[in-house]
Amino acid sequence: MSEITAGAPVAGGSDCLLEVTNLHKSFSAPAGELHILQGLAFELAEGEFLAVVGESGSGKSTMLQILGTLERPDRGEMLLDGEAIESLSSTRQAHLRNEKIGFVYQAHHLIPELTALENVALPLLVQGLPEKDAQLRASALLARLGLAARESHVPARLSGGEAQRVAVARALVTSPRLLLADEPTGNLDEHTAQEVFVLLQALCREENAAVVMVTHSMALARSCDRILYLHDGRLIQR
Numbered sequence: 001m002s003e004i005t006a007g008a009p010v011a012g013g014s015d016c017l018l019e020v021t022n023l024h025k026s027f028s029a030p031a032g033e034l035h036i037l038q039g040l041a042f043e044l045a046e047g048e049f050l051a052v053v054g055e056s057g058s059g060k061s062t063m064l065q066i067l068g069t070l071e072r073p074d075r076g077e078m079l080l081d082g083e084a085i086e087s088l089s090s091t092r093q094a095h096l097r098n099e100k101i102g103f104v105y106q107a108h109h110l111i112p113e114l115t116a117l118e119n120v121a122l123p124l125l126v127q128g129l130p131e132k133d134a135q136l137r138a139s140a141l142l143a144r145l146g147l148a149a150r151e152s153h154v155p156a157r158l159s160g161g162e163a164q165r166v167a168v169a170r171a172l173v174t175s176p177r178l179l180l181a182d183e184p185t186g187n188l189d190e191h192t193a194q195e196v197f198v199l200l201q202a203l204c205r206e207e208n209a210a211v212v213m214v215t216h217s218m219a220l221a222r223s224c225d226r227i228l229y230l231h232d233g234r235l236i237q238r
C-alpha cells in the first residue's frame with residue numbers, strides 16, 4: 001500500500017480539477033476526540049471517476065461533506081480549479097456549490113410535492129435560468145436517463161431506481177465540474193444498482209464531470225477509473 005500525496009500525478013496525466021492537501025477533521029465524543037481525517041491528501045483529474053471505499057465509520061461521508069463545503073475541515077487545503085475553497089465565506093461557498101458541485105446521496109432527497117421534471121429543473125431556476133430553458137434542459141436529461149414517460153410523476157409514483165435516476169439528473173443538470181456521490185446506489189437491489197451506476201457513469205463522461213463516489217460495492221468500485229481506500233484517516237492506493 002502506498003499513501004497518495006498531494007504531488008502524486010493524477011490519472012491519465014490530464015488537468016487537475018481538485019487538489020486536497022493535509023486535510024484534518026476531529027469530532028468530540030464522550031470517550032474523547034475522534035480524529036477522523038488525519039492528513040488526507042489526493043488529486044482528482046478533470047472528468048476522472050474516483051471510487052472511495054473504506055470500513056464503516058472510517059470517515060467517507062465526513063470527507064464528502066468537507067469536499068462539498070457542507071462542513072469545514074479543522075485544517076488543510078482544497079483547491080478546486082485553483083481556488084482555495086475551504087477558506088471562502090459561507091456565502092461564497094453556497095455560490096460555488098450551486099455553480100460547480102453536484103451531490104447524489106443514498107436516499108434521493110427529491111421534493112415530494114414536485115414532479116420529476118420540476119425537481120430536475122429547480123437547480124437551474126435557482127441559477128436564474130428562464131423556466132422554459134430550465135424545463136427543456138431537465139427534460140433532455142430525463143430522456144437521456146430513460147425517464148421521458150415519468151416527467152410528470154411525483155417521487156411517490158416512481159420506483160426506487162427511477163427516483164435515483166431523477167436524483168442523478170438533478171445533480172448533473174447544472175453541468176457541475178465535480179459530482180460527489182455518497183453510496184448513490186446503496187438503497188437499490190444489485191441489478192437496479194448496476195443499471196443506475198452505468199447511466200451515472202455514462203452521463204458524467206458526457207458532461208465531463210469528475211466524480212468522487214463513496215461505495216461499499218467493490219464490484220462498482222472496480223468499474224471506476226481509480227480506487228482509493230480511506231484507512232486510519234488517510235487515502236491510500238493498494
Ligand SMILES: Nc1ncnc2c1ncn2[C@@H]1O[C@H](COP(=O)(O)OP(=O)(O)OP(=O)(O)O)[C@@H](O)[C@H]1O
Nearest residue numbers: 027028034036054055056057058059060061062063
Ligand atoms: N457531527 C459529528 N459529530 C460527532 N461524530 C461524528 C459526526 N459526524 C460523524 N461522526 C463520527 O465520525 C465517524 C465517521 O463517520 P462517517 O459517517 O464519515 O463514516 P463513513 O465511513 O461514511 O461510515 P459508513 O460507511 O458507515 O457510512 C463515525 O464514528 C461517526 O460517528
